[in-house]
Amino acid sequence: MDVFEAMWTTRSMRRLDPDRDVSDEDVRTILEAALRGPTGGNQQPIRWLVIRDAETKRALQKVYLRCWEKGRKPYEEKPGTVAPNVLSSADHLADNLHLAPVIVIACACAGAGAGTSRRRQDASVYPSVQNLLLAARALGLGTTLTTAHLLEEDTVKEILDIPERVTTYALIPVGYPTGRWGEAKRRPLDEVSYHDRWGRLGPSVR
Numbered sequence: 445m446d447v448f449e450a451m452w453t454t455r456s457m458r459r460l461d462p463d464r465d466v467s468d469e470d471v472r473t474i475l476e477a478a479l480r481g482p483t484g485g486n487q488q489p490i491r492w493l494v495i496r497d498a499e500t501k502r503a504l505q506k507v508y509l510r511c512w513e514k515g516r517k518p519y520e521e522k523p524g525t526v527a528p529n530v531l532s533s534a535d536h537l538a539d540n541l542h543l544a545p546v547i548v549i550a551c552a553c554a555g556a557g558a559g560t561s562r563r564r565q566d567a568s569v570y571p572s573v574q575n576l577l578l579a580a581r582a583l584g585l586g587t588t589l590t591t592a593h594l595l596e597e598d599t600v601k602e603i604l605d606i607p608e609r610v611t612t613y614a615l616i617p618v619g620y621p622t623g624r625w626g627e628a629k630r631r632p633l634d635e636v637s638y639h640d641r642w643g644r645l646g647p648s649v650r
């Protein structure tokens with residue numbers, strides 16, 4: 445699959461087949477792709493935690509569900525901010541997270557590669573996460589970048605023995621999707637890009 449097709453059709457796949465396992469080789473491939481992402485000063489602060497153990501996944505699901513119940517409230521209060529199908533698929537994920545064959549958590553050691561800026565450290569994590577999502581797509585594996593667990597990050601860290609100095613950035617269920625691949629909805633480029641000055645709308649690319 446070419447990189448453009450992967451980018452165009454990588455979307456949150458929250459309904460995963462619990463009965464179709466993901467091979468260790470494929471997990472390795474997506475992590476190898478992930479760690480090719482750029483990091484500030486090439487300091488590579490990211491550590492990947494791969495979870496397959498059923499009990500551990502169950503413990504994570506319980507926390508994730510609690511977090512999602514809190515996290516979805518703002519969307520409930522302002523109907524129309526999120527498409528109803530996104531909410532229902534996010535609900536499905538929260539109810540079934542433990543059934544995902546694999547859960548990957550992107551972590552980073554605080555300080556490493558961050559220089560003085562926390563934002564710089566954060567920016568050293570997500571390019572690799574996106575690489576992982578794209579590589580998974582190329583292998584036919586569905587993923588979702590989730591962060592709901594951050595509402596109870598300390599509990600998640602406790603379950604996984606993650607030291608205090610380490611931060612978690614994304615919790616990514618991985619598995620074969622039960623639904624169809626398709627293009628994600630995005631605003632048109634000319635609505636979100638300016639030329640020469642902030643706010644100057646119009647085609648930014650001739």
Ligand SMILES: Cc1cc2nc3c(=O)[nH]c(=O)nc-3n(C[C@H](O)[C@H](O)[C@H](O)COP(=O)(O)O)c2cc1C
Nearest residue numbers: 454455456530534537588589590591592593628629
């Ligand atoms: C920073 C970030 C946090 C997200 N957190 C969650 C989450 O906690 N749970 C979830 O189901 N989806 C989560 N998502 C997925 C988004 O809801 C999803 O990307 C968005 O609705 C666009 O849909 P698409 O990925 O299918 O294009 C998150 C995405 C990002 C980038």
